[in-house]
Every structure is written in structure tokens, then in C-alpha cells.
Amino acid sequence: MKRKSSHIPRTQYEGPTIGPKMDSEKQTLMDYFGIVKYHDYQLDLIRHISTSKNDVICRFRTGSGKSLTYLMPAILHGYTILVISPLCSLITDQVTQINNNVHKKKLAFNLSSSKSAEEENLDEKEVFGTTVSEENRTRIIFCTPEKLGTSAFRAKLLKMHKDTPFAYFVLDECHLIIESGNSFRADYMKVDWLRNELKDVPILCYSATCNNFVTNQIKTLLHMTDPVMFENDNAKKNLFLSIHSVSKHNQNCKCGSKNCTWHSKSDITNESILKAVNYYGGGEVLVLCNSRSDVEKLKQHIQKHIPNKKVEFYHAGLGDDSRSATQQQFVIGNIDILVATNASFGVGINLPLVLKVVVIGTPMSIQTISQAIGRGGRKGQQYYVDFYIKEADIIKNRIMLNKEVIGMSSTYKKYVLDSFDAVQYLVANSAADKSMCLLNIILQGVNATSTFLAVPYSDLQDFKKKNSTVRPYNRARWNSEARKWYLPPFAQNQAVAKWNTQKNTTDVLLETPECGKCSNCRNQNNISRFL
Numbered sequence: 001m002k003r004k005s006s007h008i009p010r011t012q013y014e015g016p017t018i019g020p021k022m023d024s025e026k027q028t029l030m031d032y033f034g035i036v037k038y039h040d041y042q043l044d045l046i047r048h049i050s051t052s053k054n055d056v057i058c059r060f061r062t063g064s065g066k067s068l069t070y071l072m073p074a075i076l077h078g079y080t081i082l083v084i085s086p087l088c089s090l091i092t093d094q095v096t097q098i099n100n101n102v103h104k105k106k107l108a109f110n111l112s113s114s115k116s117a118e119e120e121n122l123d124e125k126e127v128f129g130t131t132v133s134e135e136n137r138t139r140i141i142f143c144t145p146e147k148l149g150t151s152a153f154r155a156k157l158l159k160m161h162k163d164t165p166f167a168y169f170v171l172d173e174c175h176l177i178i179e180s181g182n183s184f185r186a187d188y189m190k191v192d193w194l195r196n197e198l199k200d201v202p203i204l205c206y207s208a209t210c211n212n213f214v215t216n217q218i219k220t221l222l223h224m225t226d227p228v229m230f231e232n233d234n235a236k237k238n239l240f241l242s243i244h245s246v247s248k249h250n251q252n253c254k255c256g257s258k259n260c261t262w263h264s265k266s267d268i269t270n271e272s273i274l275k276a277v278n279y280y281g282g283g284e285v286l287v288l289c290n291s292r293s294d295v296e297k298l299k300q301h302i303q304k305h306i307p308n309k310k311v312e313f314y315h316a317g318l319g320d321d322s323r324s325a326t327q328q329q330f331v332i333g334n335i336d337i338l339v340a341t342n343a344s345f346g347v348g349i350n351l352p353l354v355l356k357v358v359v360i361g362t363p364m365s366i367q368t369i370s371q372a373i374g375r376g377g378r379k380g381q382q383y384y385v386d387f388y389i390k391e392a393d394i395i396k397n398r399i400m401l402n403k404e405v406i407g408m409s410s411t412y413k414k415y416v417l418d419s420f421d422a423v424q425y426l427v428a429n430s431a432a433d434k435s436m437c438l439l440n441i442i443l444q445g446v447n448a449t450s451t452f453l454a455v456p457y458s459d460l461q462d463f464k465k466k467n468s469t470v471r472p473y474n475r476a477r478w479n480s481e482a483r484k485w486y487l488p489p490f491a492q493n494q495a496v497a498k499w500n501t502q503k504n505t506t507d508v509l510l511e512t513p514e515c516g517k518c519s520n521c522r523n524q525n526n527i528s529r530f531l
């Protein structure tokens with residue numbers, strides 16, 4: 001689909017050359033963001049947004065200043081833009097930050113802060129009720145997907161677009177829009193209204209964890225033919241990853257760290273966890289657990305044993321005010337150790353001071369694991385991530401997951417199950433089969449998919465017999481919807497190779513150079529590390 005050009009004449013962007021243009025741009029950067037220059041990758045994207053009409057998918061990691069890249073063109077050129085963000089807390093933070101500029105200019109509006117999605121708030125009255133003044137043309141409008149779903153709001157947007165056309169739309173944290181839309185909030189998918197009604201307005205999608213699956217779903221949903229991709233280097237060269245993993249057969253952790261006491265009978269008060277949390281270096285420690293009760297129990301335990309550090313907790317059961325206060329205190333460095341639930345903390349928030357992340361319990365998806373390792377070392381410093389896992393959780397979690405996927409579309413269900421299979425492969429590789437680089441499994445795992453096999457009925461008995469000779473996590477499984485056998489991501493199963501006609505994701509994993517620093521790589525090289 002080719003879109004018509006916008007009603008807005010775009011100011012030609014001249015880049016950071018010398019002269020008055022540069023000065024005013026530098027001044028804008030300073031006045032609105034408190035910084036003096038861009039990173040190169042930010043500059044490329046800002047230049048692109050300012051001069052072209054293409055859709056964009058941006059996969060910058062959190063902390064690379066991605067919001068600046070869509071805010072800056074709007075401020076520089078006086079654009080009206082609409083930002084859809086699924087996180088109310090993120091909207092509140094951003095609106096406050098933008099409006100707290102040296103000129104005290106109100107540029108950002110939060111249209112989702114009213115009690116009900118239908119109710120009009122003060123910002124909404126201002127945006128739709130007043131005309132833009134010449135000297136203050138920029139309007140950065142934020143709303144949630146729920147708000148965008150209401151018909152009254154849509155009517156107002158259409159009316160407004162006729163007078164002051166939108167320069168572009170932004171879908172922030174677009175992986176949440178796709179993930180929630182597929183699992184429990186079908187109305188999130190209705191963001192395609194923007195494309196269907198306002199065809200000529202480019203859409204910019206942002207997410208640090210926008211893997212290939214999410215990217216493809218976004219492209220289909222928004223009828224994007226040729227979006228321009230922006231990425232920055234995502235290799236975690238500064239990470240020391242340890243996965244402490246125990247099973248029925250390997251009851252003691254064999255991570256290679258000295259004095260590790262993680263055991264199949266341990267719980268969250270295990271002394272290895274306490275040692276890991278009591279990080280000797282400067283900087284903060286983020287501890288992630290699966291449940292609210294674990295969060296509170298662990299917070300008390302840590303504070304009791306490490307009285308000289310400030311320990312706090314954070315989960316979705318706390319009030320909005322208390323959560324945002326804790327988050328703020330952690331961001332600026334007033335809390336040494338924060339214990340939080342895996343799901344609720346840190347999406348889209350830059351945590352520049354975190355130098356250690358400790359994850360207790362087995363996450364349900366390889367994406368969650370990848371997000372956890374992305375929460376530390378944001379300034380490029382050496383940082384540490386420790387996972388404490390029991391293989392028995394895999395069985396429990398799979399039962400839970402099998403219930404959750406009921407009712408999901410078959411494509412999304414396959415994605416969720418593939419992601420879980422990648423977790424199982426990671427855990428098996430850290431507990432028993434210690435041959436693969438764990439960091440590589442995580443980095444490749446976010447895009448890994450299972451492979452369907454072609455097994456004719458006449459081969460079935462032979463196939464089943466051969467398949468049963470390999471370890472359980474390498475075995476082919478049955479997909480009842482597709483009515484086909486498949487190999488989970490990374491499964492190494494030579495026994496059934498003759499029925500595999502496709503290229504397996506394992507090949508990519510085997511071709512990637514090892515990190516040299518994760519617990520498996522250290523074990524292979526006989527390097528040990530203190531906790």
C-alpha cells in the first residue's frame with residue numbers, strides 16, 4: 001500500500017551542521033531534555049522522522065533514549081503527534097518530564113488520566129477545545145489503547161486531524177500491545193483503526209523487546225509494507241551471567257561459583273541468594289520474584305540480614321502513588337536493593353544504576369528472561385545477573401501455561417509455547433547438559449521457533465521409537481491444531497533428522513560465538529567466580 005503525502009509540509013531537516021540551525025537545535029536539546037548531544041543512532045532516527053513519510057519499527061534497547069527520537073522532531077518542527085502507550089505510569093512520567101522544561105511550555109497532554117475511558121479530563125478539554133497558538137504549536141498527545149478504543153475519542157481525533165493534521169503516530173512499548181492483544185485484551189489490536197482511518201499518517205513503533213514475532217504481527221496488523229528498521233547494538237558484552245539450576249538428578253548447583261549452596265530443597269531464603277543480593281560493589285541490586293508474597297517475605301529477610309543497606313519492595317498490589325514513589329527513589333539511587341515482581345517492574349524505565357539483577361524462580365518465557373538481563377549494565381559497565389531455578393518448576397509452569405493458552409489464536413499459542421520450550425532448553429542446559437553458552441540461548445531464544453516435521457503415517461512407529469531415545473527436552477512433540485509433529489526450538493535430535501526438511505534454529509545457535517563469561521562458558525574453561 002502506498003500512502004498519500006501528508007497535509008503537513010515537512011520542514012527539511014538539515015542535521016547538526018554549523019550555523020543558527022544547530023544552535024537552536026542544541027538549545028532545544030538542553031532546554032527540554034537536559035543533554036548536549038545525541039548518540040549517532042538517535043540522530044539517524046530523528047533525521048529520518050523529520051524528513052520521510054515511512055513507517056518505522058525501532059528496536060533500541062531501554063535506556064538508549066528512544067522517546068527523545070520521537071519527541072525531538074515534534075518540538076523542533078511544531079508537530080501535533082499522538083503517542084499510544086499501554087502503561088499509565090509511563091505516560092504520567094513522560095508528560096511531567098516534557099512539561100517541566102525551562103520555558104514552562106505545556107507541550108504534552110495526558111488524555112487517559114480520567115476515571116473512565118469515556119470521561120473527559122482537563123487536558124482533553126484543552127486539546128480539543130482550544131486552537132493551537134502560533135508560538136506554541138507542538139502538541140504531544142498521550143493516550144492508552146483503551147482510550148483510543150472509545151468512539152467519542154475517535155470522533156474528536158478525526159475532527160482535530162482536519163484542522164491540525166497529525167505528523168505521525170507512535171506506538172510505544174509495542175510488544176505489550178501485541179502480547180496483551182493476543183492474550184487477554186483483544187481490544188488492544190484495535191489500534192489498527194489509526195491506519196484504517198488515517199492512512200496517510202506514518203506510524204512509528206518502539207520496543208526494546210520487539211522480536212521477530214512481534215515485528216511481523218505489527219506489520220500485518222498495521223498493513224505496513226516496507227517499514228524502516230532502526231536498531232542499536234544489543235550484544236551483552238559486559239554481562240556475567242550465572243544460572244543456578246538444580247533438578248531431581250542434580251540436587252546441588254554446579255554453576256562453578258565458589259561456595260554456591262543452591263540446592264533442590266532450598267527456598268528464597270537460601271544463603272547463596274543472600275550472598276548474591278549483598279553485592280559488594282557500588283550500584284544497585286534489583287531482585288525479581290514471581291509472586292507478591294515472595295517479594296514481601298524476601299524483602300524482610302534481606303533487610304534483617306543486611307541491615308546496613310536500604311531495601312524496599314515493589315509489586316502491583318501497592319497503590320499507584322506508592323509504586324511510583326518507590327520507582328523514583330530507585331531510579332535516583334536512594335534504594336540499594338529493590339525486590340519486585342517480575343511482571344510489574346521496570347518496563348520502559350531506564351535504570352542506569354543497576355549493576356546486579358537476581359531472578360528467583362523460573363520465568364514463563366524466554367522474553368521475560370531476556371528483559372531481566374537487559375535491566376542492568378545500562379551504562380556499559382560490567383554487571384552481573386544470577387538466576388535461581390529449579391527444574392521442577394518447569395513441569396508446574398507448563399501445566400499452568402497449557403491452561404493459559406486455551407482460547408488463544410493458534411499462531412500466538414505456538415509463539416507462547418515455543419518461548420516456553422526455549423526456557424526449558426535453557427534450564428536443561430544449565431542443570432544437566434552443560435555444553436551450550438547460556439547467554440546465546442537467551443539472545444537467540446527470543447526469535448527461535450519450532451520446526452514442523454514431515455512424518456508419513458507409515459513411518460510413525462519407527463519415528464516414535466527413535467524419538468524416545470533422546471532426552472525429553474530434545475524430543476519432537478505433537479501439535480494437535482496443526483496435526484503435525486514438531487521439534488522445539490534448539491532441540492538437538494539427530495534420531496529424527498530424516499523427517500526434518502527445514503533449517504533448524506539450532507544451527508544459528510551453534511554458529512554464534514560463545515560469550516566466555518556465563519556459568520557454562522566458565523565451567524568449560526575452568527574459571528570460577530565468587531558469588
Ligand SMILES: [Zn+2]
Pocket residue numbers: 243244245253254255256257260261262
Ligand atoms: Zn550456583
Ligand SMILES: [Zn+2]
Pocket residue numbers: 436437438439440514515516517518519520521
Ligand atoms: Zn557463555
